[in-house]
Structure formats: structure tokens, C-alpha cells
Amino acid sequence: MNSALLQFAEWLAASSFSVGLHESFYLYNWIETTHVMTLMLSLGMLAVIDLRMLGVAFANVPASKIAERLDKPMLIGFTIMFITGVLLFTAIPVRTTQSIWFRLKMLLLIAAAINAWLFRGYMLAAKNSWDLEAVAPRRARVAAGLSLALWAGVIVTGRFIAYDWFDCGGDNPAFIDWAAGCVVAE
Amino acid sequence: MLLSFFEWLEASPLGVFMKDLPATFAIVEAVHLMGLALLGGTVLAQDLRLLNVILKDVPSNVVTEQAHRWFKVGLWTLLLTGVPMLAGVATKCYHNPFYWTKMIALAIGILFVFTLKQPLLRSDHASLKPATLKLMAVASMSVWFLVAASGRWIGFSG
Secondary structure, X not given: OHHHHHHHHHHHHHOHHHHHHHHOHHHHHHXXXXXXXXXXXXXXXXXXXXXXXXXXXXXXXXXXXXXHHHHHHHHXXXXXXXXXXXXXXXXXXXXXXXXXXXXXXXXXXXXXXXXXHHHHHHHHHHHHHHOOOOOOOHHHHHHHHHHHHHHHHHHHHXXXXXXXXXXXXXXXXXXXXXXXXXXXXX | OHHHHHHHHHHOHHHHHHHHOHHHHHHHHHHHHHHHHHHHHHHHHXXXXXXXXXXXXXXXXXXXXXXXXXXXXXXXXXXXXXXXXXXXXXXXXXXXXXXXXXXXXXXXXXXXXXXXXXXXXXXXXXXXOHHHHHHHHHHHHHHHHHHHHHHHHHOOOO
């Protein structure tokens, strides 16, 4: 599995597209800047929705209204995050594939997506019963709190990818190398 | 004079603490980004509402009033994490044009929000000219984008 991933990353790294992204100072840094700036749209809207569910923001506006109206700008934000994220990966594929932080980030993203998907169904089914209350029912509050925590984890692990503390080939504990999927050179 | 302040800051216990372990800086940086998401989200919620792009069926007075509360939380998060980050790399920042761009834009942004935008938006928006509201929104988004983007570029040029 890890050697297949590495093989793919090496193939990608050899493409002129990847090399171009990596070597262009302005292109790479502006993609990175766009990725970070779009936090304001994607996670900014998400935070407003979750804070509404927790009853601490926009308590005087129906919860479903906030969630439904901010859904579109949030998804536009996540789309931009995804595209710039793929480009950032493409620019540095080998190191990123073997980054423990990148792997943790992907796991947290999957967990956040599952949480959002479960909560969306629950909210649509039950919204009329609590829409006008300032504080959502316990289950909605748990989902909102979990969402904020998971996305905070995505930010932390995403930022940590840039640091080389646990890069393969360093003096790492064995389980770190295992989790990062370091492939031993033959 | 100014440079000696930056040198003092970097040598202060806070500056030493920020440099002692590489993880300290990275964690503070990550919390800074969470503050960015909150500040940016509440800026966009207000300004896109004033431009009639989102939340059109929620009164704009309600949107700006509610979002501004969390804007302040975001701003405090950014300031309280930004100062330690500066302390860790103060002399580098002193020589970094993006740092100064950011600080000037930040000062303008804070002054703009607290002395102009918010006092104006506290009155009934129906009594204000639509062009004034839209101008406030565009100015606000521009200045906060400049603060955030020039902040990101501090790290690219070291």
C-alpha cells in the first residue's frame, strides 16, 4: 500500500506540471495563500453555522435559515480549498504522501465529512421541532461541537505539514515511521 | 529606537518561550489560523449581507450586530496569538516589508471597524444610503483581505 502510494507520488513528482508548480515561487505561494485565505469562507461560514447550533450566535434567527443560507458560500469555499489543496499536493507529492500530519489531516477530514453528513440528515428531519429555539437539542449541539473540534484539528495538522520534525529518514520512533508510511529504500 | 524594541521583544521571556521548542510556534500559528477563520467568516457574513449576496431574508442589522460579536472574539484570538508569534521572530519581522504592510493594514482595519463602520451600522440600515452600506462592505473586505494575505506572505520571504 505505502509503496504503491509512493510510486504514484514519484510518478506525479516527475511530471512537468508538478515541477512547474514546485519551482514557481509566485505560483506556489499564491496557491498556498488562496488555500489559507479561503479558510475565511469555508471554515468561517462553518463556524457561524456551528455557533448558531450551540446557541451562542444568531440566536434570534432560525437555525435552519442560517444553515441553509450559508451552505452555498461554505461549499464554494470548500471547493476552492479542495482545488488548491490538490495543487499543493501535486507540487510536493513525495514528501506529502509520507507526512504523518498530512495523513492525520486526511483522517480528520473524513471524520468531519461523516459528522456533517450525519448531522445534515438529522437536521433536515427534525428542524421544525426546534428551529426557533435559541439553543439546539443536545444531539445538534454535540454535532456542532464535534465539527468545530475536528476542523480545528484539520487546521493544526494542515499547518504542521510544513514542519519537518517527523520527515522520513529522520531519527524517528518506529511507530512514527510506520504511521507516516515511510518506505525503506531497497 | 524601533529596532531596539524588536530586539528587546525577541530576547524577552516570551520571545525565548516561542523559540525554545519548534512546536510552540507551530501550535500558536495554528490557533492564529483558527482566529483568521472566525474573523474572516464574520467579516464575510456581514459584508456579503450588505452587498445582498447572502442571508438576504435576514435583516442586515441583525447580521452585522450578531456577527460583530464574534468578529471581536476572532480579533482578540488573532492579537493574543500574533504578539507571541512576533516575539519569536521579531528582528526578522522588522526587516520584512510584508510585516509592515500587514501592521499598517491592521491598524487601518481596526480603526475603520471601530470608529467608522460599526458606529454607522448600529443605526437602522434602512436610514442609510444603499451605496454607503456597499462601500463599507467593499472597504472592509479589501482591508481584511490585505491584512490576511500580507500576513501569509511574511512567512514566504524569510
